[in-house]
Amino acid sequence: MTEQTADSQVDRGLGKWFIVLSQIVFLIVIVGGVVRISGSGLSIPEWPLINGTLLPPTSESEWLTVYKTYHREIEGIEVTEIVNEVQPGIIPFDEFRTMFSIEYFHRFLAASFGLVFLLVFVKVMRSRAARQRFGLVTFFAACLLLAQAILGGIVVKTDLQAMLVAIHLGVAFF
Numbered sequence: 001m002t003e004q005t006a007d008s009q010v011d012r013g014l015g016k017w018f019i020v021l022s023q024i025v026f027l028i029v030i031v032g033g034v035v036r037i038s039g040s041g042l043s044i045p046e047w048p049l050i051n052g053t054l055l056p057p058t059s060e061s062e063w064l065t066v067y068k069t070y071h072r073e074i075e076g077i078e079v080t081e082i083v084n085e086v087q088p089g090i091i092p093f094d095e096f097r098t099m100f101s102i103e104y105f106h107r108f109l110a111a112s113f114g115l116v117f118l119l120v121f122v123k124v125m126r127s128r129a130a131r132q133r134f135g136l137v138t139f140f141a142a143c144l145l146l147a148q149a150i151l152g153g154i155v156v157k158t159d160l161q162a163m164l165v166a167i168h169l170g171v172a173f174f
Contacts, residue, residue, distance in 0.1 A: 013123075017116070017119075024109065024112065025113065027109055028109045031106045034102055035102055035103055038102055042070070042160060044107070045069060045070055045073040048107075048153065056100070063082070067082060071090065076089075077090060113145075117141070117142070120138070121138055148172060151171060152168060
């Protein structure tokens with residue numbers, strides 16, 4: 001196999017990965033829009049963890065803890081139990097679970113993108129031909145990814161300030 005053939009195979013293989021990454025970014029932006037429109041962005045007021053873990057709640061007691069945390073930190077209300085009916089300042093539990101699921105899916109997609117990107121980054125850096133062709137762009141993309149992750153955390157920590165949300169979206173498009 002000639003060097004040019006090997007280079008074109010590397011390009012095609014990486015090209016497929018770059019397409020997958022761009023599709024994930026598109027999906028993250030769409031879900032991010034759903035997060036914004038649905039008001040789900042602060043349903044998980046902690047970042048990056050959710051009550052000390054990366055996983056969503058699985059038991060009734062874990063859901064109650066997340067539900068209490070949301071109401072205490074975001075609504076400024078102490079809730080002692082799950083509420084299923086509409087009350088002033090309290091989001092019914094089923095609505096909260098939906099909001100939480102939307103935000104969690106957005107974070108899950110972002111984390112998945114990070115893992116796939118890491119795989120592609122390693123592939124680029126391990127191949128001399130790929131590193132020469134895509135190394136600088138891939139390194140720049142890694143810097144953008146890091147900035148985007150930090151911005152995502154800042155957006156949550158600053159209670160979704162509109163300017164920061166817009167910057168977060170702008171970096172995603174870039």
